[in-house]
Amino acid sequence: MIAIQAQNLSRSFFTVKRTPGFGGMIRTLTRPERTETQAVKDVTFDIAEGEVVGFLGPNGAGKTTTIKMLTGILYPTAGEARVLGEKPFDRKADWLRQIAVVMGNKNQLWWDLPARATFEVMREIYDIDSRDYQKRLDFLIEHLQVADKIDTQVRRMSLGERMKCQMISSLLHRPRVLFLDEPTIGLDVVSQLRVRDFLRTLNDEDRCTIVLTSHYMKDVAELCERVILIDHGTKVFDGPLDTLSSQFANERRLRLTFSHPVEAGALTGIGEVIESTEESALVAVSQDRVAEATRLALQDLPVEDIAVDSVSLDEVLRKLFSR
Numbered sequence: 001m002i003a004i005q006a007q008n009l010s011r012s013f014f015t016v017k018r019t020p021g022f023g024g025m026i027r028t029l030t031r032p033e034r035t036e037t038q039a040v041k042d043v044t045f046d047i048a049e050g051e052v053v054g055f056l057g058p059n060g061a062g063k064t065t066t067i068k069m070l071t072g073i074l075y076p077t078a079g080e081a082r083v084l085g086e087k088p089f090d091r092k093a094d095w096l097r098q099i100a101v102v103m104g105n106k107n108q109l110w111w112d113l114p115a116r117a118t119f120e121v122m123r124e125i126y127d128i129d130s131r132d133y134q135k136r137l138d139f140l141i142e143h144l145q146v147a148d149k150i151d152t153q154v155r156r157m158s159l160g161e162r163m164k165c166q167m168i169s170s171l172l173h174r175p176r177v178l179f180l181d182e183p184t185i186g187l188d189v190v191s192q193l194r195v196r197d198f199l200r201t202l203n204d205e206d207r208c209t210i211v212l213t214s215h216y217m218k219d220v221a222e223l224c225e226r227v228i229l230i231d232h233g234t235k236v237f238d239g240p241l242d243t244l245s246s247q248f249a250n251e252r253r254l255r256l257t258f259s260h261p262v263e264a265g266a267l268t269g270i271g272e273v274i275e276s277t278e279e280s281a282l283v284a285v286s287q288d289r290v291a292e293a294t295r296l297a298l299q300d301l302p303v304e305d306i307a308v309d310s311v312s313l314d315e316v317l318r319k320l321f322s323r
């Protein structure tokens with residue numbers, strides 16, 4: 001079954017251009033100059049129930065705007081969205097009970113109260129049976145490992161603890177579709193891992209459909225089989241993550257560290273220089289030239305250390321988005 005549908009979804013924003021100074025202020029008031037930003041343009045996709053899909057794109061690409069349209073926070077200027085068969089902006093009570101949104105940079109908990117208080121309110125709002133509530137809460141607390149934190153005032157929690165509690169509060173009602181906008185932003189490596197593991201468990205156990213955005217490639221690589229790339233508001237790729245990197249499957253990166261300073265010019269014979277300083281360099285070579293390039297480097301340069309890597313996903317995306 002299709003859980004999420006976007007059909008030519010578009011959204012633009014009008015902003016009034018402000019000119020500095022008093023004259024500028026008067027002009028802004030009398031003859032406002034409006035500029036249009038097309039945040040999302042003609043984006044179309046289907047997401048099946050139970051899928052985990054990652055939205056990737058540089059800053060300002062339109063990821064958050066898309067999520068806001070899918071969750072009924074923003075109205076599209078053109079096109080249509082359907083989530084679980086309903087138009088998000090209708091925000092029907094029944095529908096709201098089946099979705100959840102977690103925004104990594106927004107606090108959705110009561111600041112001056114312990115997290116448990118927010119959980120209790122959620123229980124009331126969603127009218128969750130108390131036995132069911134306790135079971136669910138225990139499950140969430142255990143997997144996110146915050147048992148000793150939920151009675152602490154939210155304002156005293158660390159960023160990671162707050163994020164985890166925020167997830168708990170959004171998941172108590174067992175939503176069928178979960179939207180996460182940068183759920184691991186600012187978290188340390190251990191917490192990121194914990195959140196990723198948790199989301200995987202959630203998808204396995206609840207068959208919950210998950211749409212997430214993240215700037216951490218690891219989140220996406222480990223959780224999402226499918227990615228949708230958005231750049232300047234437009235969908236530029238939709239498919240399995242493997243397909244993206246497979247275009248670079250026959251390329252390797254030679255990472256060289258030098259014992260003495262080396263000028264960039266000395267590297268040209270080895271391969272295409274991607275980045276270099278006097279102390280180190282990253283050089284692109286095709287897989288069948290790795291042996292030769294390595295030999296040349298060792299022969300001609302004061303090489304202290306050498307490593308051969310495949311092309312990282314970060315680089316693949318950097319290339320794609322710089323086009």
Ligand SMILES: Nc1ncnc2c1ncn2[C@@H]1O[C@H](COP(=O)(O)OP(=O)(O)OP(=O)(O)O)[C@@H](O)[C@H]1O
Pocket residue numbers: 013014015037038039057058059060061062063064065066
């Ligand atoms: N309320 C608004 N008013 C005016 N412009 C907006 C508004 N919201 C978003 N925009 C613009 O729309 C574009 C897309 O923004 P959006 O927040 O969707 O990007 P994003 O992909 O989530 O970026 P990031 O990775 O930085 O979170 C940006 O150019 C942004 O400035």
Ligand SMILES: [Mg+2]
Pocket residue numbers: 063064065181
């Ligand atoms: Mg965003």
